[in-house]
Amino acid sequence: MDVARPIPHPELAELADVVWVERTVTEHLAFKLAALELVLTADLRRYVGRCLDEVDDAWDQLERVEVRRAAALDAVAVAWGRPPSSLRLRDLTDGPEPWATVFSDHRDHLRLLLAEVRRTAAENARLCAATLAHVDRDLELLADASRWSLDLRDAPEALRAPLRLVPTGAVVGRGVGA
Numbered sequence: 001m002d003v004a005r006p007i008p009h010p011e012l013a014e015l016a017d018v019v020w021v022e023r024t025v026t027e028h029l030a031f032k033l034a035a036l037e038l039v040l041t042a043d044l045r046r047y048v049g050r051c052l053d054e055v056d057d058a059w060d061q062l063e064r065v066e067v068r069r070a071a072a073l074d075a076v077a078v079a080w081g082r083p084p085s086s087l088r089l090r091d092l093t094d095g096p097e098p099w100a101t102v103f104s105d106h107r108d109h110l111r112l113l114l115a116e117v118r119r120t121a122a123e124n125a126r127l128c129a130a131t132l133a134h135v136d137r138d139l140e141l142l143a144d145a146s147r148w149s150l151d152l153r154d155a156p157e158a159l160r161a162p163l164r165l166v167p168t169g170a171v172v173g174r175g176v177g178a
Helices: 010-041 045-079 089-094 099-147
Strands: 163-165 171-174
Touching: 010 045, 010 089, 010 099, 045 089, 089 099
Parallel strands: none
Antiparallel strands: 163 171
């Protein structure tokens, strides 16, 4: 009969679980930033607001997980007779096995994810700035619209004639004789 053995260093097991969640949430943030990049690159402006909201939600999730990680790290520090906030995740890569390997793997993967998040966020900022410059030019053109005029002197008679409406409000004809 198999008897479950207690996990040595249960505080490390709890921390490993929290760091795994942090890794998953960071991956989700990277995905949302990549989706925003695709929307910006494709110039699908109607989806930008929604994508930004989803990125904000992912950031909020990550912040909540970081608070949980800090609390779990403090619990490990206290269990090891150290003051709270004195332990960092990288300190655990020199700890007891199998935890040193577990935390080394988490550290390496989080570094890659954070580099991806930074790179994608920087590209998104560049794309947003370019989009804003384009929108700004459009607004300047619209502001100058008061100087525009439509010269219909050379247009065909059908374009110069007013629309004729029937009582239902539907357009039935245009131009001479309509």
